[in-house]
Amino acid sequence: NAGVMQNPRHLVRRRGQEARLRCSPMKGHSHVYWYRQLPEEGLKFMVYLQKENIIDESGMPKERFSAEFPKEGPSILRIQQVVRGDSAAYFCASSPLSANSPLHFGNGTRLTVT
Amino acid sequence: DAKTTQPNSMESNEEEPVHLPCNHSTISGTDYIHWYRQLPSQGPEYVIHGLTSNVNNRMASLAIAEDRKSSTLILHRATLRDAAVYYCIRGGIIFGKGTRLHILP
Numbered sequence: 001n002a003g004v005m006q007n008p009r010h011l012v013r014r015r016g017q018e019a020r021l022r023c024s025p026m027k028g029h030s031h032v033y034w035y036r037q038l039p040e041e042g043l044k045f046m047v048y049l050q051k052e053n054i055i056d057e058s059g060m061p062k063e064r065f066s067a068e069f070p071k072e073g074p075s076i077l078r079i080q081q082v083v084r085g086d087s088a089a090y091f092c093a094s095s096p097l098s099a100n101s102p103l104h105f106g107n108g109t110r111l112t113v114t
Numbered sequence: 115d116a117k118t119t120q121p122n123s124m125e126s127n128e129e130e131p132v133h134l135p136c137n138h139s140t141i142s143g144t145d146y147i148h149w150y151r152q153l154p155s156q157g158p159e160y161v162i163h164g165l166t167s168n169v170n171n172r173m174a175s176l177a178i179a180e181d182r183k184s185s186t187l188i189l190h191r192a193t194l195r196d197a198a199v200y201y202c203i204r205g206g207i208i209f210g211k212g213t214r215l216h217i218l219p
Binding site for chain 2: 004033035041042043044045048091093100102103104105106107108
């Protein structure tokens with residue numbers, strides 16, 4: 001049973017380009033969560049999605065960031081017009097149920113903006 | 115707001131037990147307590163969770179205070195591979211800064 005798969009593992013973008021980060025949840029999991037982690041800091045919650053629905057986006061920046069989890073295919077975190085401050089590790093987690101289910105994390109995508 | 119309080123860092127000797135504390139004084143009756151750990155350059159890894167009773171699994175034990183306002187993660191015999199950041203979370207998805215555990219050989 002494959003775990004949470006994130007790709008790419010490393011992504012380099014120039015300022016102003018778009019970054020697309022993909023997350024395939026564990027089989028049978030319909031809840032996906034995205035987090036951002038700056039070096040030497042904790043995980044900052046960004047968004048919680050269920051199939052085709054955004055449940056909680058309270059941690060998402062108001063501009064340039066968007067997330068989706070379509071009926072078919074992986075969840076996508078999209079960052080438009082990237083800036084250097086977007087450089088971070090982005091982690092995705094999935095769970096089979098919502099409240100109180102343990103989260104299963106991928107190994108992250110490390111975004112570097114040059 | 116993570117709503118949990120953990121020490122920034124702790125040290126322990128290899129092959130000794132480690133007790134990692136967490137305060138969650140505003141926990142509600144239905145909130146589970148989850149523990150995760152994160153090794154360098156990896157995603158967080160689930161360790162254990164519980165509601166009221168103490169819990170044991172192959173990785174660790176979780177001791178929950180009777181009033182549920184605090185809990186302790188217990189690693190019974192620390193190894194060098196247990197060096198990581200340990201996160202305690204109450205009832206949800208918001209992580210705090212965790213405790214960085216150093217294991218001394």
